[in-house]
Amino acid sequence: MKPVLSIRDLAISLPPGADRAFAVQNVSFDLNQGEILCVVGESGSGKSMTANALMGLLPDQVEVARGEAEFEGRDIMALPDAERRKLRGDRIGMIFQEPMTALNPLMRIGDQIAEVFEAHNRHTPAERREKALALIGEVGLPDPEKIIRAYPFQLSGGQRQRAMIAMALALDPAILIADEPTTALDVTTQAQILDLIKTIQQRHGMAVMFITHDFGVVAEIADRVIVMRYGEIVEQGSATEVLQSPQHDYTKALLRAIPTDHVPTPEPVIAQPVLEVRDLRKTFVTSGGFFKPKRSVTAIDGVSFTIARGEVLGIVGESGSGKSTVGRAIVRLVEADSGEVILDGQDMNALNADQLRRARRRVQMIFQDPYASLNPRKKILHALSEGPIVQGVPREKAHARARELLEIVELDAGAADRYPHEFSGGQRQRIGIARALAMDPDLIIADEAVSALDVSIQAQVLTLLRDLQERLHLSLMFITHDMRVAAQLCDRVAVMQHGKLVEIGPVQDVFLSPKAEYTRNLLAAVPGTDWRKGAA
């Protein structure tokens, strides 16, 4: 096979004061005609920087220090800006992670696609429109005549990503760079987009450089794989080689860290329920103005379930299924319209504001975003002890307990006197867990608690959670969009769709013999299913 792009000894320098001198160094690889090359790595591994350097989209003060990238007989790193601009969109196309922000919100989809032709002076306006229509049809968007006049906000996430792909394909580039194009999407949509990229790649015979952090995606789509860490390539080879017999320790560790579908057999739960939710309902109504009608969205539609003492109940669903709203309604961060939330015989929904404040202790939450969930201006000690102190625990005791909890979540007790910005995402999530534990709650709700973390960190935090759950006999409600994560931790799993509980049962029943159609679809859409089945 003939390489379309060959990168030799690429190094990208970071501004002084960054955590390392080079974002990327000693990077050499070939991208062959008609192959999908996956670049895998955790955040900060330099995988996106490599792509941005190719496109000439590096941020200020970040520069290509040395190295070359030969493409169609020229070194694109050495080309003047004007020449590179001609290449962009024409010979090299790119799609981004977040299709909402990558599309101009005030421009119709058709115009945005036509603009690619315009930028490169191709075709007459009428032809551009024809081509745009054809592209929209090619990427599988329904009703091209309507889509061409639609604004980005009128499309769903998956449709926007399709529109982005249409733009990238417009001039039939030789290389398509896809930077985490499915990370922001739901599993079922992700499966469709991966499918689309694969078909289009085959139809056009393009070379695709696909950047991802997810080995499941790699297994679905890759011909060849490059694994990056700290800006260097640690392993490269064909997809089967890397996935089946990884050579480097880091690759092995990454592969081990992936949550597997291997379903543990939990003991049947017989203890009496700590939480009972009965017919919970919530409808969000946005009040209309003079010109806009009222809109209502049913987030929770008659949900009932129980959680036993010492049990882990997983709530799984795609975005918009209402799973987070259920969690927030239980702690009354969202007021449910009707229904009962009975915690040890006490209906939380019936409490008044004052009683509620005292009862808050009993259900705690671990939040999704480790960067937003800690007050940046307060020391960790304060974050961990403020709640107990307000609930009447003496200051000395609360402080001692806070330091103890930091050790329990495997952080240094000295962490207490530092500020949140001094910690990494994984460490912050540990602090979030310690904060929930500090209140000595009856139930902990973890809302996408590991979704924002890299796989290896995710595995550590999951291990910690499982460990704590067993040791302290915690009752846990674990909300996640990731079936694989749910399989690892939960005793029972509830699947939500459109605000309704479509299936609930012990984890092996739900995963191995799903009853609901929707659960089957969800499971089938998880990337890399076949590969893991083969491995297991």
Add this chain to the structure above:
Amino acid sequence: MIDFLKRFSRNRGGLIGLIILLTVILLAVFAPLIYPDSPWKMVQRPFLPPFTVDGFPLGTDTLGRDVAAGLVHGARVSLIVGLVSTLVALLIGVPLGAFAGFYGGLVDDGAMRFTEFFQTIPNFALAIVLVAIMEPTLPTITLAIAIVSWPPVARLVRAEVLSLRRREFVDAARLAGLSNTRILFGHILPNAMSPIIVMASLMVATAILLESSLSFLGLGDPNIMSWGYMIGAARTVIRSAWWLSFIPGVAILLTVLALNLIGEGLNDALNPRLARKGR
């Protein structure tokens, strides 16, 4: 804190502003020592140009009063009015904006309509009316300036609180059983400090300009020498003795410029991510 000082000192404009402001503050503080006599006292022949007679470096005005003495004593008035009125404006605007943003709904509607009521009246006109109704003394002038300058503070604080209250750490504080007031004042407002500080530094400058304008129109405290009064009193002789308007004018310009430079420096130091590139 040390980090913050380091970032601030990297901004040359901010440092220059700080030096000018410190000079003005020193002059104001030591005014009674440098010029123990009243600045209203007639000490020499009128219309002495600057640098002509020893002991009167900036000359004398239409009635033979020492311009340098007036300038130094005027600095006190400008700074006091600027600082106190800003403080009062913050005391009105911060809580109002905070409650509006935090509670939302009817509280927000009420507070914002009230704020808009003040915003629809041109603030200089309102200040004139207020001073004319009350007696023109230093406290009433300060109060009038505060009353016309709090609405932007309220709106800024409201916007900050609106975005901060949706953050997860606020949810976490709520789950810890904290009361609303404690969440608002203990968790949300400290995170809104940076923009408030920056705005306050610019408000001091505006307040100084407002006070000068009022005094220029003769609405200042008649017992207190201020920069605006000096310009106002000298405007009739601007063609024959231009320096009488020019010197206090430069004093106002430098002080306001200094405050603006400091405000910008603070902005860059407190919001490092928003700082303009290329510095």
